[in-house]
Amino acid sequence: MSTRTPVARLRAHVGATVTIAGWVHRRRVLKSVTFLVVRDRSGTAQAVFGEPPEVTEETVVRLTGRVTDNPRAPHGVELTDPELEILCTPARRPPFDLYRPEVPATLPTVLDHAAFALRHPLLRKRFELAAASVAAFRAALDDRAFTEIHTPKIVATATESGANLFRLDYFGRPAYLAQSPQLFKQAMVGVFERVYEVGPVFRAEPHDTARHLAQYTSLDAEFGFITDHRDVMAVLRDVVAAMAEAAGPAAPAVPSPIPAVDFGAAQELLARHTGEDPRGEPDLSPAHERWLGAWAEREHGSAYLFVTGYPMAKRPFYTEPDPADPARSNSFDLLFRGLELVTGGQRRHRYSDYLAVLGDSAGQYADYLTAFAHGMPPHGGFAIGLERWVAQVLGVTNIRGTTLFPRDLHRLRP
Amino acid sequence: MSTRTPVARLRAHVGATVTIAGWVHRRRVLKSVTFLVVRDRSGTAQAVFGEPPEVTEETVVRLTGRVTDNPRAPHGVELTDPELEILCTPARRPPFDLYRPEVPATLPTVLDHAAFALRHPLLRKRFELAAASVAAFRAALDDRAFTEIHTPKIVATATESGANLFRLDYFGRPAYLAQSPQLFKQAMVGVFERVYEVGPVFRAEPHDTARHLAQYTSLDAEFGFITDHRDVMAVLRDVVAAMAEAAGPAAPAVPSPIPAVDFGAAQELLARHTGEDPRGEPDLSPAHERWLGAWAEREHGSAYLFVTGYPMAKRPFYTEPDPADPARSNSFDLLFRGLELVTGGQRRHRYSDYLAVLGDSAGQYADYLTAFAHGMPPHGGFAIGLERWVAQVLGVTNIRGTTLFPRDLHRLRP
Numbered sequence: 001m002s003t004r005t006p007v008a009r010l011r012a013h014v015g016a017t018v019t020i021a022g023w024v025h026r027r028r029v030l031k032s033v034t035f036l037v038v039r040d041r042s043g044t045a046q047a048v049f050g051e052p053p054e055v056t057e058e059t060v061v062r063l064t065g066r067v068t069d070n071p072r073a074p075h076g077v078e079l080t081d082p083e084l085e086i087l088c089t090p091a092r093r094p095p096f097d098l099y100r101p102e103v104p105a106t107l108p109t110v111l112d113h114a115a116f117a118l119r120h121p122l123l124r125k126r127f128e129l130a131a132a133s134v135a136a137f138r139a140a141l142d143d144r145a146f147t148e149i150h151t152p153k154i155v156a157t158a159t160e161s162g163a164n165l166f167r168l169d170y171f172g173r174p175a176y177l178a179q180s181p182q183l184f185k186q187a188m189v190g191v192f193e194r195v196y197e198v199g200p201v202f203r204a205e206p207h208d209t210a211r212h213l214a215q216y217t218s219l220d221a222e223f224g225f226i227t228d229h230r231d232v233m234a235v236l237r238d239v240v241a242a243m244a245e246a247a248g249p250a251a252p253a254v255p256s257p258i259p260a261v262d263f264g265a266a267q268e269l270l271a272r273h274t275g276e277d278p279r280g281e282p283d284l285s286p287a288h289e290r291w292l293g294a295w296a297e298r299e300h301g302s303a304y305l306f307v308t309g310y311p312m313a314k315r316p317f318y319t320e321p322d323p324a325d326p327a328r329s330n331s332f333d334l335l336f337r338g339l340e341l342v343t344g345g346q347r348r349h350r351y352s353d354y355l356a357v358l359g360d361s362a363g364q365y366a367d368y369l370t371a372f373a374h375g376m377p378p379h380g381g382f383a384i385g386l387e388r389w390v391a392q393v394l395g396v397t398n399i400r401g402t403t404l405f406p407r408d409l410h411r412l413r414p
Numbered sequence: 415m416s417t418r419t420p421v422a423r424l425r426a427h428v429g430a431t432v433t434i435a436g437w438v439h440r441r442r443v444l445k446s447v448t449f450l451v452v453r454d455r456s457g458t459a460q461a462v463f464g465e466p467p468e469v470t471e472e473t474v475v476r477l478t479g480r481v482t483d484n485p486r487a488p489h490g491v492e493l494t495d496p497e498l499e500i501l502c503t504p505a506r507r508p509p510f511d512l513y514r515p516e517v518p519a520t521l522p523t524v525l526d527h528a529a530f531a532l533r534h535p536l537l538r539k540r541f542e543l544a545a546a547s548v549a550a551f552r553a554a555l556d557d558r559a560f561t562e563i564h565t566p567k568i569v570a571t572a573t574e575s576g577a578n579l580f581r582l583d584y585f586g587r588p589a590y591l592a593q594s595p596q597l598f599k600q601a602m603v604g605v606f607e608r609v610y611e612v613g614p615v616f617r618a619e620p621h622d623t624a625r626h627l628a629q630y631t632s633l634d635a636e637f638g639f640i641t642d643h644r645d646v647m648a649v650l651r652d653v654v655a656a657m658a659e660a661a662g663p664a665a666p667a668v669p670s671p672i673p674a675v676d677f678g679a680a681q682e683l684l685a686r687h688t689g690e691d692p693r694g695e696p697d698l699s700p701a702h703e704r705w706l707g708a709w710a711e712r713e714h715g716s717a718y719l720f721v722t723g724y725p726m727a728k729r730p731f732y733t734e735p736d737p738a739d740p741a742r743s744n745s746f747d748l749l750f751r752g753l754e755l756v757t758g759g760q761r762r763h764r765y766s767d768y769l770a771v772l773g774d775s776a777g778q779y780a781d782y783l784t785a786f787a788h789g790m791p792p793h794g795g796f797a798i799g800l801e802r803w804v805a806q807v808l809g810v811t812n813i814r815g816t817t818l819f820p821r822d823l824h825r826l827r828p
Contacts, residue, residue: 004639006559021639023789041559041607058789087639091765092787115601115785124605131562138549145420145455148545150631150800152819153567153614154580154591156826166568168591169581170628171618171823177568177582184819187529191538193455199613200567204585214584217564225418225435225501351505367828371529373506375437375472386564405566405598409585412570414781 008042136246177202187371222381260306293338344382422456550660565598601785636795674720707752758796
């Protein structure tokens with residue numbers, strides 16, 4: 001690899017002759033001078049030519065020139081008298097200009113031309129924020145002696161419910177894409193005590209909404225020897241705090257502890273302050289979550305709000321009930337800016353509880369119940385939707401905008 | 415969470431009263447005393463009872479007792495006068511003893527009872543080694559300014575070839591499970607320059623061998639602005655060296671550079687020293703790879719060997735040919751102990767080259783070719799099979815033994 005200076009580090013080389021390489025981000029031909037703005041992974045920098053070089057935008061180039069102070073240049077520095085080498089000439093004209101400060105294209109255009117469009121610095125930044133957030137998720141859990149696992153994405157039975165499953169031809173037999181690593185990660189608590197997995201999950205979402213995808217990246221954690229769901233909330237708080245710190249100033253700081261409101265109390269609040277009376281409903285609507293998000297911001301100065309004690313009726317079968325009120329659960333959602341970002345809670349750990357709750361369908365879960373038959377500690381966990389996290393941090397209204405190549409009801413490409 | 419001491423740290427608490435929690439790994443009733451060996455994520459420790467407590471192996475317990483020096487106890491320390499609390503009683507008897515130093519069960523038994531069997535310390539250790547290796551893979555690439563990405567696992571077209579694809583019902587349309595993130599990671603070189611992905615890949619392998627799975631974990635990397643495949647080999651060498659260091663003493667040290675042999679020269683060696691003459695063959699057989707692995711060990715004292723310059727005939731369409739001999743490729747395999755662990759190389763980066771090589775099938779790759787149409791630097795990358803890595807490090811002969819829940823022609827569960 002020939003030596004190359006990232007353009008963001010040019011300032012450290014003023015007076016020296018260096019080589020940079022990247023894409024022609026912008027070509028500006030003025031009367032007596034031509035600027036090429038060159039983009040690489042670190043940023044952009046300007047090179048100055050007397051004669052306009054014969055290159056179009058997105059040409060891949062290598063430039064060797066002198067790093068020169070120029071207070072009027074972006075970042076105060078530019079490359080002068082550059083020698084230009086063309087590494088690759090584009091075969092097609094850009095569908096839109098990458099150098100505009102805002103993305104000059106609609107979401108469908110961006111998605112259709114993803115491999116090109118993601119080169120826009122604003123779009124690329126979303127995925128750098130995602131990568132930093134995932135690294136922080138892992139680091140926070142590594143610090144707590146969690147073990148990373150990789151579980152099957154092809155399964156013989158549904159994990160959550162029979163709905164929204166993608167069906168597969170598995171060597172002539174029916175199989176399904178895993179909707180979550182839930183049952184595997186629980187089983188692995190019996191082995192490693194504390195586990196996490198970062199991986200794709202699949203939902204055959206029949207609805208075309210701004211917040212659902214057919215595939216998304218789930219940040220899953222599960223751990224044993226807890227007292228109840230509050231231990232899970234405490235670990236989650238620290239994990240999200242680490243993610244927020246890694247995501248930078250766009251992510252609001254995470255209070256310690258995150259304010260929490262019981263499901264029943266949340267319904268009381270909604271009944272008292274909104275025109276509606278949701279009491280008796282088993283779940284919160286998206287509009288109610290938004291209202292609660294605004295309420296947490298107002299009352300607690302927090303962008304984050306735990307809602308605890310959801311009715312068992314709407315929680316999956318592996319949820320541990322509240323010992324004081326078996327109609328309520330030891331589970332929670334974490335709302336971030338009024339959107340459900342995380343679902344979690346304490347899980348059932350007694351084999352007999354699973355047999356009782358599953359009834360006739362226990363047989364189809366026999367493999368997964370093995371872990372519980374052989375002794376499992378009280379445990380719990382959570383799952384964070386990565387694309388939702390990034391969308392909420394940056395105020396991106398459609399989750400497709402924080403997915404490299406989204407898959408949905410209508411979109412199977414690019 | 416009540417305070418709890420990992421059993422491996424008991425030595426630091428001699429004389430104190432502490433609480434430990436875990437599984438009853440072994441129960442030994444002697445004449446005047448009963449030992450419970452308790453296992454947690456950190457290891458095992460012994461607790462001493464006067465009266466035999468009424469617990470079976472794999473009962474989940476919490477013990478509070480005094481940490482006492484005892485040179486005859488494992489690790490020189492034991493818990494005396496313990497108070498015992500049962501957190502969960504197993505519903506089923508263990509299918510085999512977890513406390514035997516070797517795993518007292520065949521591979522099929524282990525796989526059928528995975529959620530139980532993986533509790534055996536020897537088996538668990540394999541996946542701790544896997545987790546440490548993946549962490550090292552990421553850290554090595556993070557240090558080199560790579561960005562982690564997450565790409566679709568549901569695709570409209572094959573990435574490698576039409577064979578071995580799992581077919582899916584995607585909202586009534588046909589779709590496939592991705593055989594690799596290859597084309598996505600290449601496209602993302604146009605955005606981030608340097609990317610990696612750790613994720614599942616899917617192969618509908620019709621053969622039932624000890625080294626093929628329907629799903630495995632691929633450690634993929636791809637980066638731009640290279641001169642040729644040797645730049646890729648140099649980065650790969652450092653990545654594997656980091657993984658070997660993380661894997662501990664079982665992994666042989668990685669020489670710098672790793673010895674490399676040209677494909678033609680490898681065939682000459684095989685013709686000269688084995689009974690066979692593979693010259694003219696477009697690929698190496700597993701037996702030839704084993705012979706070359708032994709040769710590298712003998713001649714270079716290296717468990718690792720690069721084979722370079724494979725014929726284009728057997729490499730995928732995105733492989734860059736050797737400019738000096740277009741029948742040969744700028745690609746390589748990395749053999750580890752005589753098994754192909756990594757495939758990699760320089761990729762084509764010119765749009766016109768893709769059109770020429772794909773011919774009539776260019777249309778079906780139109781989405782992926784977008785990246786190349788808009789200007790791409792010379793680039794290359796590699797993919798490491800995680801389960802193979804762990805198997806070769808630890809001498810596990812069947813790759814199912816280094817997969818938590820393997821999926822193959824016959825196995826879709828647990």
